[in-house]
Amino acid sequence: MSSPERVRQLHKQLARVEQALVEREKLEHQRQEIETKYEALKEELHEGIRRLHSFKDPHSTERKELAEKTERLQLQVSELSGIKGDIDHQLDNLEEDFEALQQQLRGHLVAEIIELHPNARPSWEAIQQSMKEIGEGHAHIRKGIDALQEVLTPMQTAMEARRTQRRRGLMNIIFGRNPTVVIAGYLDKAHQAAKSGYALNFEQRPAHLRTHHSAVNLSGLHEIFFKITQACEARDALKTLDTVFASLTKETEAMYETLQLDLAMVEGELDEIEAETRDWMQRYTDQVQA
Known part of the structure; x- marks a missing residue:
């Protein structure tokens, strides 16, 4: 038999699941943005390394400036790789099928409400x-x-x-x-x-x-x-x-x-x-x- 307490509990559970869905969506969006930036910087880094090897004069000012830029790119790529790993770890902790759980809880909640309020x-x-x-x-x-x-x-x-x-x-x-x-x-x-x-x-x-x-x-x-x-x-x-x-x-x-x-x-x-x-x-x- 349905009860007001059962409805309240289901509604709270549903709110927690839906909040988790929002958090996961934010993380996935952030992960995509980081991935795009990471790939662009990595491509720029590879091009810089390729150009470094093409210089005939290893002591030229232009090569020195490019080497410094390449070093900065390496640090940025490494930093973004670490951020990606952190986000992936957070997403792994949210692997539960929240969509299915959301639908299940909604179904239970609605059934309880309608039993208490048939006119709904x-x-x-x-x-x-x-x-x-x-x-x-x-x-x-x-x-x-x-x-x-x-x-x-x-x-x-x-x-x-x-x-x-x-x-x-x-x-x-x-x-x-x-x-x-x-x-x-x-x-x-x-x-x-x-x-x-x-x-x-x-x-x-x-x-x-x-x-x-x-x-x-x-x-x-x-x-x-x-x-x-x-x-x-x-x-x-x-x-x-x-x-x-x-x-x-x-x-x-x-x-x-x-x-x-x-x-x-x-x-x-x-x-x-x-x-x-x-x-x-x-x-x-x-x-x-x-």
Whole structure:
């Protein structure tokens, strides 16, 4: 049988778990920032060491200055490595599956509240239905973005290789890999990704997008994927890099940016419904305590 004391205990346990989730998210964000800085400094350090070995005069002023800079970089890299280790240790102590525990505690808490306040069931079910529908809309847009990214990355890389080819001309072939071969490889990746994207179902939108976001329509992805597939399969594909593929890359980038805005909008709604969920649990926990 449910009791006010049981509700209070569950609510406190849930608060501790959710605080741990917040702390872990902060640590993961901090870890990513440190990792990015660490990799950049390490690359700069390796380049400095390489340049040190290239000096013909070991006593030159320029080499001395570079040696001092390299020494400072080594200290910074070492310091960041230590910070990364500390954060990893903290994350290891938070390895517990807090997401699953959070859902379990929420389920128990809601069941206890509804047993004490049966009239609370309709409002809770309405919140959960909204969360389900918004989540489906979010997943639909996320799927579109991921599929588009798989196509866009090799296309952008191919176009960058094409720009390099035009700048350097025959120097590419003399001193490096044949750029045409490189570009063809990236176009093949884009081709395979476009075919996979075209096979996905973007025609039927989830209920939340149909009702609340009529402008969010991913059906246009099929057209983009189809056009990219056709362009890649054309006999003269490599000859149309500066025309057809340049245009398709811009079109794909525009669609990608639009979907990112759509995703941010729906993520805002997920945050709102999550806040509503927390408010509901807090409100009825307070009523039990009164």
